[in-house]
Amino acid sequence: MGLNKEQIARRIAQELKDGFYVNLGIGIPTLVANYIPEGVDVVLQSENGLLGMGPFPFEGEEDADLINAGKQTITTIPGSAFFDSAMSFGMIRAGKVDLTVLGAMEVADNGDIANWKIPGKMVKGMGGAMDLVAAAKNIIVAMQHTNPKGESKLLPKCTLPITGIKCVRKVVTDLGVFDITDEGFKLLEYAPGVTVDEIKAKTAGRLVIADDVKEITV
Amino acid sequence: MGLNKEQIARRIAQELKDGFYVNLGIGIPTLVANYIPEGVDVVLQSENGLLGMGPFPFEGEEDADLINAGKQTITTIPGSAFFDSAMSFGMIRAGKVDLTVLGAMEVADNGDIANWKIPGKMVKGMGGAMDLVAAAKNIIVAMQHTNPKGESKLLPKCTLPITGIKCVRKVVTDLGVFDITDEGFKLLEYAPGVTVDEIKAKTAGRLVIADDVKEITV
Amino acid sequence: MKKVFAGADEAIHDIPSGATLMLGGFGLCGIPENCIAAIVKKGINNLTCISNNAGVDDFGIGLMLQQRQVKKMISSYVGENAEFERQMLSGELEVEMVPQGTLATRCMAAGYGMPAVFLLAGIGTEVAEGKEVRNFNGKDYLMEYAFDSDFAIVKAWKGDTQGNLIFNGTARNFSPLMAMAGKITIAEVEHLVPVGELDPNSIHVPGIYVHRIFEGKNYEKRIEQRTVRKKG
Amino acid sequence: MKKVFAGADEAIHDIPSGATLMLGGFGLCGIPENCIAAIVKKGINNLTCISNNAGVDDFGIGLMLQQRQVKKMISSYVGENAEFERQMLSGELEVEMVPQGTLATRCMAAGYGMPAVFLLAGIGTEVAEGKEVRNFNGKDYLMEYAFDSDFAIVKAWKGDTQGNLIFNGTARNFSPLMAMAGKITIAEVEHLVPVGELDPNSIHVPGIYVHRIFEGKNYEKRIEQRTVRKKG
Numbered sequence: 070m071g072l073n074k075e076q077i078a079r080r081i082a083q084e085l086k087d088g089f090y091v092n093l094g095i096g097i098p099t100l101v102a103n104y105i106p107e108g109v110d111v112v113l114q115s116e117n118g119l120l121g122m123g124p125f126p127f128e129g130e131e132d133a134d135l136i137n138a139g140k141q142t143i144t145t146i147p148g149s150a151f152f153d154s155a156m157s158f159g160m161i162r163a164g165k166v167d168l169t170v171l172g173a174m175e176v177a178d179n180g181d182i183a184n185w186k187i188p189g190k191m192v193k194g195m196g197g198a199m200d201l202v203a204a205a206k207n208i209i210v211a212m213q214h215t216n217p218k219g220e221s222k223l224l225p226k227c228t229l230p231i232t233g234i235k236c237v238r239k240v241v242t243d244l245g246v247f248d249i250t251d252e253g254f255k256l257l258e259y260a261p262g263v264t265v266d267e268i269k270a271k272t273a274g275r276l277v278i279a280d281d282v283k284e285i286t287v
Numbered sequence: 288m289g290l291n292k293e294q295i296a297r298r299i300a301q302e303l304k305d306g307f308y309v310n311l312g313i314g315i316p317t318l319v320a321n322y323i324p325e326g327v328d329v330v331l332q333s334e335n336g337l338l339g340m341g342p343f344p345f346e347g348e349e350d351a352d353l354i355n356a357g358k359q360t361i362t363t364i365p366g367s368a369f370f371d372s373a374m375s376f377g378m379i380r381a382g383k384v385d386l387t388v389l390g391a392m393e394v395a396d397n398g399d400i401a402n403w404k405i406p407g408k409m410v411k412g413m414g415g416a417m418d419l420v421a422a423a424k425n426i427i428v429a430m431q432h433t434n435p436k437g438e439s440k441l442l443p444k445c446t447l448p449i450t451g452i453k454c455v456r457k458v459v460t461d462l463g464v465f466d467i468t469d470e471g472f473k474l475l476e477y478a479p480g481v482t483v484d485e486i487k488a489k490t491a492g493r494l495v496i497a498d499d500v501k502e503i504t505v
Numbered sequence: 506m507k508k509v510f511a512g513a514d515e516a517i518h519d520i521p522s523g524a525t526l527m528l529g530g531f532g533l534c535g536i537p538e539n540c541i542a543a544i545v546k547k548g549i550n551n552l553t554c555i556s557n558n559a560g561v562d563d564f565g566i567g568l569m570l571q572q573r574q575v576k577k578m579i580s581s582y583v584g585e586n587a588e589f590e591r592q593m594l595s596g597e598l599e600v601e602m603v604p605q606g607t608l609a610t611r612c613m614a615a616g617y618g619m620p621a622v623f624l625l626a627g628i629g630t631e632v633a634e635g636k637e638v639r640n641f642n643g644k645d646y647l648m649e650y651a652f653d654s655d656f657a658i659v660k661a662w663k664g665d666t667q668g669n670l671i672f673n674g675t676a677r678n679f680s681p682l683m684a685m686a687g688k689i690t691i692a693e694v695e696h697l698v699p700v701g702e703l704d705p706n707s708i709h710v711p712g713i714y715v716h717r718i719f720e721g722k723n724y725e726k727r728i729e730q731r732t733v734r735k736k737g
Numbered sequence: 738m739k740k741v742f743a744g745a746d747e748a749i750h751d752i753p754s755g756a757t758l759m760l761g762g763f764g765l766c767g768i769p770e771n772c773i774a775a776i777v778k779k780g781i782n783n784l785t786c787i788s789n790n791a792g793v794d795d796f797g798i799g800l801m802l803q804q805r806q807v808k809k810m811i812s813s814y815v816g817e818n819a820e821f822e823r824q825m826l827s828g829e830l831e832v833e834m835v836p837q838g839t840l841a842t843r844c845m846a847a848g849y850g851m852p853a854v855f856l857l858a859g860i861g862t863e864v865a866e867g868k869e870v871r872n873f874n875g876k877d878y879l880m881e882y883a884f885d886s887d888f889a890i891v892k893a894w895k896g897d898t899q900g901n902l903i904f905n906g907t908a909r910n911f912s913p914l915m916a917m918a919g920k921i922t923i924a925e926v927e928h929l930v931p932v933g934e935l936d937p938n939s940i941h942v943p944g945i946y947v948h949r950i951f952e953g954k955n956y957e958k959r960i961e962q963r964t965v966r967k968k969g
Contacts, residue, residue: 088507090713112667112713116837117763118907120711121667128965133766133958134894134906140764141964147701148667150708151906153913153941154763154789155617155845158838162618162857163685165713181861191822192834194814199864200838203857204618234861306739308945330899330945334605335531336675338943339899346733351534351726352662352674358532359732365933366899368940369674371681371709372531372557373613373849376606380625380850381917383945399629409590410602414582417632418606421625422850452629610849617842620855620873641852641882650873673938706905707939 070262071243072285077211079104079287080258081170081241084209085111092116092161092201094171095139097211101170112148114166116157116197121149138197158197162204169205171198173212173237175227178253178274180237182210183229195232202233214242214271221273223247223254244268246285252277258285288480289461290503295429297322297505298476299388299459302427303329310334310379310419312389313357315429319388330366332384334375334415339367356415376415380422387423389416391430391455393445396471396492398455400428401447413450420451432460432489439491441465441472462486464503470495476503508668508712509697510719513543516691520656522549523576527612527652527683528556528566529659532584532729535676536565537660539693539721550574555652557608557679559583564727573597579652581605604632607649609682614651616685616714621650657687660721661710664694665701668715669708677709684710693721740900740944741929742951745775748923752888754781755808759844759884759915760788760798761891764816764961767908768797769892771925771953782806787884789840789911791815796959805829811884813837836864839881841914846883848917848946853882889919892953893942896926897933900947901940909941916942925953 072080078100085091085101089111093099102124105111113122115137122137123144131142160166175183182202185195202208215221223240240247245268246258253275259265261284269276290298296318303309303319307329311317320342323329331340333355340355341362349360378384393401400420403413420426433439441458458465463486464476471493477483479502487494510516517540520526530536544552545568552575559578560567569575570588577599583589592598603611604626614622623646627633637648659680662673670692672680684690692710697720742748749772752758762768776784777800784807791810792799801807802820809831815821824830835843836858846854855878859865869880891912894905902924904912916922924942929952 114713115907117766118910120713121705125964125966127968131960131963131965132906133960134908136764136766136907136960136962138763140766140961142960142962143964145705145906147699148665148669148712149705150669150711151705151904151909152708152711153909154837154841154911155914156711158841158858159617159619159685160711160713161838163616164618191826192832193816194812194834195836195864196814197837199836199862200856200858203860204838231862332945333675335534336678338945339937343732343734345736349728349731349733350674351728352676354532354534354675354728354730356531358534358729360728360730361732363674363937365931366897366901366944367937368901368943369672369677369937370940370943371677372605372609372679373682374943376609376626377849377851377917378943378945379606381848382850409594410600411584412580412582412602413604413632415605417604417630418624418626421628422606449630610851618857619842620876620878622854623852625850644852646852671938677938704939706903706909707936 071260075100076287077241077243080246080285081209081211082106084168085109089167090114090165092166092169096172098170098172118152118154118157119149121146158200161201164206166205168207168209169201170209170211171201173210175222175224175229176210176237176240177224177227180235180249181227181231182233182237183227183231185232186230188230198232202236208237209239209241210237211241214244221271223272223274225274244271255279256282258283260285289478293318294505295459295461298464298503299427299429300324302386303327307385308332308383310384310387314390316388316390336370336372336375337367339364376418379419382424384423386425386427387419388427388429389419391428393440393442393447394428394455394458395442395445398453398467399445399449400451400455401445401449403450404448416450420454426455427457427459428455429459432462439489441490441492443492462489473497474500476501478503508716508718509666510717512719513539513693516540516717516719517543517547520544520549523551524655525553525653527654527657527687528554529678529680529683530556530565531675531678532558533560533565533727535660535678535680537658537693538724540658540691541565541568544574545569545572548572551576553577555579555654557581557605559586559589562586562588577601579603581608609679611649611652612679612682612686616682619651621648624649652686654686655688657683657690659684659692661692661694663696663698663703664692664718665698665703667700668692668712668718669703670710670715671703671707672709681710685714689716690714691717693719695721695724740948740950741898742949744951745771745925748772748949748951749775749779752776752781755783756887757785757885759886759889759919760786761910761912761915762788763907763910764790765792765797765959767892767904767910767912769890769925770956772890772923773797773800776806777801777804780804783808785809787811787886789813789837791818791821794818794820809833811835813840841911843881843884844911844914844918847885848914851883853880856881884918886919887921889915889922891916891924893924893926895928895930895935896924896950897930897935899932900924900944900950901935902942902947903935903939904941913941917946921948922946923949925951927953927956
């Protein structure tokens with residue numbers, strides 16, 4: 070039951086508006102690019118220095134000088150532009166990127182996010198995650214509602230080292246769509262086949278249910 | 288008696304070393320470009336966004352998009368590069384420009400300089416002068432030794448609003464060449480036909496005479 | 506993604522009186538001629554203009570001064586402009602002088618989301634009055650704030666329909682910095698081309714910073730100091 | 738103006754053990770392969786390396802790690818590198834993690850002569866520990882210092898004998914910023930051309946920032962994640 074990864078991506082893609090500049094993180098967020106609605110023109114930013122990221126190259130056409138922030142080979146689209154890393158994060162910091170979608174290990178009901186470090190495990194670094202969450206003006210988190218042990222990832226307070234404070238605006242999980250509000254997570258939509266009671270049971274943070282809560286359409 | 292403007296420029300040109308990046312201010316400093324010694328390769332920086340400034344264009348070849356900081360039409364040389372004003376002053380601030388030559392209304396014996404404003408007269412602004420004097424690592428002032436009233440422009444303290452503090456390293460006037468030292472102006476060279484006593488008489492700031500003081504050769 | 510406007514009148518249609526504008530250009534080099542003409546025609550006033558210079562009497566921002574549209578100029582050098590001088594001395598025009606590199610860097614800071622920067626220029630001078638001084642590695646710096654502007658208006662050489670801009674020669678100057686700093690950025694270009702025509706390696710201002718673009722007309726590109734040498 | 742060197746061995750000849758190096762590149766994209774090979778060959782050690790990543794086990798900075806030449810890494814992401822992990826966990830290797838945009842901007846600050854900048858990244862996290870927090874317009878920022886480095890080592894696509902550099906695609910990344918930040922900057926380029934061949938409007942790093950340049954050899958340009966789609 071609940072949404073699969075593609076459906077989570079598809080639901081997030083509904084948040085895209087014509088003219089948006091969008092930064093997509095690694096994992097589920099990357100899939101959002103596959104579901105951009107008809108008639109909606111968005112430009113993808115890759116924080117390693119590209120506006121106008123296109124799809125993966127055809128086999129044999131990979132260019133070592135053309136990768137995304139996940140170090141995958143990519144292509145450009147007409148109208149793309151390259152720039153250095155300072156300008157790339159400069160435009161994020163200045164609020165020019167309309168939407169950032171990223172994954173998370175934990176989200177707190179005040180919008181705190183943890184997604185870079187697990188104590189006791191090898192620390193690989195925060196990459197651009199701290200910059201993105203601190204500076205982006207609109208952040209949607211795409212993640213599973215619970216961890217492999219079945220524990221809620223929507224918490225009253227992050228238990229892992231945090232990446233940024235009070236920055237997440239919206240969370241889309243396999244179970245539902247939530248806004249971050251002063252009252253905590255606000256359930257806007259539930260996945261087909263999932264009950265509000267199940268979501269209540271699996272959400273550790275403060276949860277309120279929108280008056281007009283409805284089923285997700287993807 | 289003393290040096291004319293061309294000779295002042297010629298004397299300053301002796302300070303140029305092979306490989307120098309040089310910013311030349313308006314007036315006498317501009318003339319220095321005409322006297323770059325044989326075998327010495329210097330690149331001229333213009334703070335409005337150019338490295339590799341060439342001579343004035345031939346008549347009929349002026350380009351409105353190609354001017355220097357004095358707003359004069361110029362040319363480029365092979366190897367030139369354009370950049371924006373932030374990078375231009377960034378490279379000055381980071382100490383990448385080896386020598387800056389500029390004019391002054393007053394220089395104090397501690398290296399203070401005044402060259403942007405005369406109280407009671409129309410204020411045109413400091414342009415890039417404050418940035419240059421604050422940030423350049425090596426500043427030579429080119430000016431007349433006295434003002435039109437015959438008063439010394441080499442002073443114990445600037446009387447005009449200052450442009451920068453303790454920044455001038457060397458002064459070349461129509462009468463002589465001076466280093467700025469802890470003892471004040473240090474006369475290194477005097478102009479042909481000018482006596483050390485005359486220089487003493489016309490220098491209001493602290494003045495010491497170098498042991499090996501000698502006549503300027505231009 | 507509708508960034509392309511028909512012309513200057515359309516692109517500046519919603520600039521209100523009292524707005525703060527950044528205007529690109531160094532002297533008369535690289536100034537947004539079409540937008541200035543449209544602003545003069547529209548007659549909006551009470552403007553605060555951030556621009557390195559203020560034009561000459563009958564060109565550039567000088568045209569806006571003639572119509573008394575400018576309340577305050579923030580510039581590094583205001584040069585030869587009799588009407589400017591008259592308005593300033595009579596107190597009609599407020600003027601704030603900012604060192605040129607400081608002006609440029611305060612624009613850049615805005616475009617890069619940095620609220621303040623530390624700069625050397627002006628230490629020990631009247632420019633430092635009232636400003637925070639901070640010592641790093643034995644050197645004093647002034648803390649200078651990023652500029653805030655409602656509209657940035659620049660002129661580029663080439664631009665595409667996505668808003669990517671390329672400047673020519675020293676007409677670049679402050680324009681890329683201001684283009685990145687405007688809440689709304691308007692670019693007029695000599696050549697508006699379809700997407701894909703500009704080399705993505707050579708873009709000076711990526712389109713994300715540019716909200717409106719149009720191809721300008723009848724550029725005069727006046728030369729302020731025509732200096733030449735003789736052939737031979 | 739003798740900036741052109743014969744090769745990597747000559748260009749890095751005076752880098753001493755214990756030096757602080759900036760190394761351009763994002764992952765394996767745009768890394769200075771020739772200089773890394775020469776540093777490995779020369780065997781200098783005790784190095785502090787500022788680089789967004791630390792290569793993989795058998796390529797990039799990973800090669801220097803294999804030879805235990807690195808004392809400290811300052812990076813944003815150190816990814817998949819078993820030897821790196823081993824040295825870090827055993828305490829042989831000191832590691833400082835810096836957010837990616839902060840890393841980039843601290844390089845830029847150095848090249849622009851700005852001693853410190855105010856950035857949002859890391860506010861409220863362990864990155865903020867011990868750092869000055871300052872509020873501007875209701876938002877908290879961390880004060881971050883410009884990086885200090887003895888040598889910056891970058892790889893560009895094209896360069897001329899004056900040191901002007903042009904990068905290709907996303908191989909640009911941190912390299913222009915580091916090139917501007919080094920006390921001594923060494924650039925290896927795929928194509929070294931005579932002055933006058935590069936378009937002066939399209940230079941990413943003006944030669945004034947570059948002290949040594951040479952044409953590199955045998956570029957492998959390894960791809961870290963080969964992702965493709967099928968035709969049709």
